[in-house]
Amino acid sequence: MTTISSRPNRPRPTPGFPMTRTTTTTTSSTSVSPTTPTTPDSSDTAIHPLPIYLVDKWSSGLTKTRSRSSVNSRDKSRASVIDRKLENRRPSYPDVTFEDEDQDPELPLQGIKRNQIVREETGFIHGGPYIMSGSMRRKLVIMGAPSVGKTSLTQQYVSPPTYNESYFPTIEATSHKVINYDGEEYNCEIVDSAGQDEYTLFPSKYAIGVHGYLLVYSINSRQSFEMVQTVHNKILDFAGLEKVPCVIVGQKCDLDSSERRVTTIEGQELAKKLKAGFVECSAKDNKNVGKAFEALMNEMRMAYNPPPEKKKSSWWIWGR
Numbered sequence: 661m662t663t664i665s666s667r668p669n670r671p672r673p674t675p676g677f678p679m680t681r682t683t684t685t686t687t688s689s690t691s692v693s694p695t696t697p698t699t700p701d702s703s704d705t706a707i708h709p710l711p712i713y714l715v716d717k718w719s720s721g722l723t724k725t726r727s728r729s730s731v732n733s734r735d736k737s738r739a740s741v742i743d744r745k746l747e748n749r750r751p752s753y754p755d756v757t758f759e760d761e762d763q764d765p766e767l768p769l770q771g772i773k774r775n776q777i778v779r780e781e782t783g784f785i786h787g788g789p790y791i792m793s794g795s796m797r798r799k800l801v802i803m804g805a806p807s808v809g810k811t812s813l814t815q816q817y818v819s820p821p822t823y824n825e826s827y828f829p830t831i832e833a834t835s836h837k838v839i840n841y842d843g844e845e846y847n848c849e850i851v852d853s854a855g856q857d858e859y860t861l862f863p864s865k866y867a868i869g870v871h872g873y874l875l876v877y878s879i880n881s882r883q884s885f886e887m888v889q890t891v892h893n894k895i896l897d898f899a900g901l902e903k904v905p906c907v908i909v910g911q912k913c914d915l916d917s918s919e920r921r922v923t924t925i926e927g928q929e930l931a932k933k934l935k936a937g938f939v940e941c942s943a944k945d946n947k948n949v950g951k952a953f954e955a956l957m958n959e960m961r962m963a964y965n966p967p968p969e970k971k972k973s974s975w976w977i978w979g980r
C-alpha cells in the first residue's frame with residue numbers, strides 16, 4: 661500500500677532581513693568586548709540568515725504562506741497578541757517577523773525551538789516591531805561631508821587591511837559584518853552613505869530601521885566638522901527624537917598637526933553637546949577604526965538593551 665503525504669507545498673520563506681540597494685556587499689565577522697580594544701578579525705564568517713517567515717499582516721492577511729481559510733484559532737490569538745504589541749508602536753513599518761508554528765520540517769531550525777521567540781528587538785525610528793531569531797540585527801549608517809574618509813573607515817573595518825589613496829565619491833555602499841560585542845552577537849548592516857552638505861535632503865532610508873550613526877568629519881576640515889552638527893540636527897528632526905545613538909568620528913588623525921583645523925577638545929565638546937560618543941581615528945593607519953564601531957555598539961547597547969542595574973544588598977537582611 662502506498663502512503664501519500666498530505667503536507668501542502670508551501671513556498672519557502674525569504675530568509676534574512678530586507679536589504680537596501682547596494683553597490684558593494686561584504687560580509688565579515690569580528691569580536692570585541694567593552695574593555696578590550698577592537699582587533700579586526702581576519703577569519704571572516706558568513707551570515708546565515710535564520711529560517712523565519714516574514715508576515716505582512718496589513719497587506720496580505722495573516723500570512724503570505726497560508727490562505728485566510730486555513731487560519732485557525734491559534735493563529736487568531738497569536739495575531740491579537742501581535743496587535744496588542746503594535747498598539748504601543750508607530751505603525752509606519754508593518755512587517756512583523758516570527759517563526760511559523762507550522763514550519764516546514766525540512767527547513768533547518770538551527771537550534772531554535774518551535775514557537776520560541778528568542779529575542780525581540782526594535783529600532784528606534786521605524787516604530788514597528790519585528791521579532792527575530794538568533795543574533796540581533798543592527799543597522800548602522802555612516803554620514804558626514806564628502807571626502808572625510810567614510811568609505812575608507814568602513815572598508816578598513818569590514819575587510820582589513822584595506823586602504824585606497826585614490827578618491828571615488830560614493831553613491832551608497834552596504835556591507836555586513838557580524839560583531840560580537842560584550843558576549844552578544846550582532847548582525848550588522850553598515851551603510852556607507854554619500855557625502856552630505858547643508859542642502860542635501862535627508863533621505864528617509866537613513867532613518868527608517870536605523871539603530872545608530874557614525875558622524876564623520878576630517879580633522880583638517882572645519883567645514884566637515886560643522887557638517888556633523890547639521891547632519892545630527894537633520895536626523896533628530898526626521899526622527900522627532902531628542903537623542904539617537906551616535907558617535908562623532910574625527911577622521912585622518914594621522915595628518916600632521918600643522919594641517920589640523922579641529923582640535924581634539926573641540927571634537928569632545930561637540931560630542932558632549934550631542935550626547936554622543938567620540939573617537940579620533942585614521943583609516944589610513946588603521947588606528948582606532950575598531951574603537952569607533954565599538955563605541956557605537958556601546959551607545960546602541962545603552963539605548964536598546966542596557967545592562968540591568970545591580971541590586972543593592974539590603975543591609976537589614978545581612979544584619980539578621
Ligand SMILES: Nc1nc2c(ncn2[C@@H]2O[C@H](COP(=O)(O)OP(=O)(O)OP(=O)(O)O)[C@@H](O)[C@H]2O)c(=O)[nH]1
Nearest residue numbers: 806807808809810811812825829830855942943944
Ligand atoms: N590622510 C588620510 N587620508 C584619508 C584617510 N581616510 C581617507 N583618506 C583619503 O581621503 C579621500 C576620501 O576618502 P573616502 O573614504 O573616499 O571619503 P568619503 O567620505 O567616503 O567620500 P564620499 O564618498 O565623497 O562621501 C581619499 O583620497 C582617501 O585616500 C585617513 O585616515 N587619512
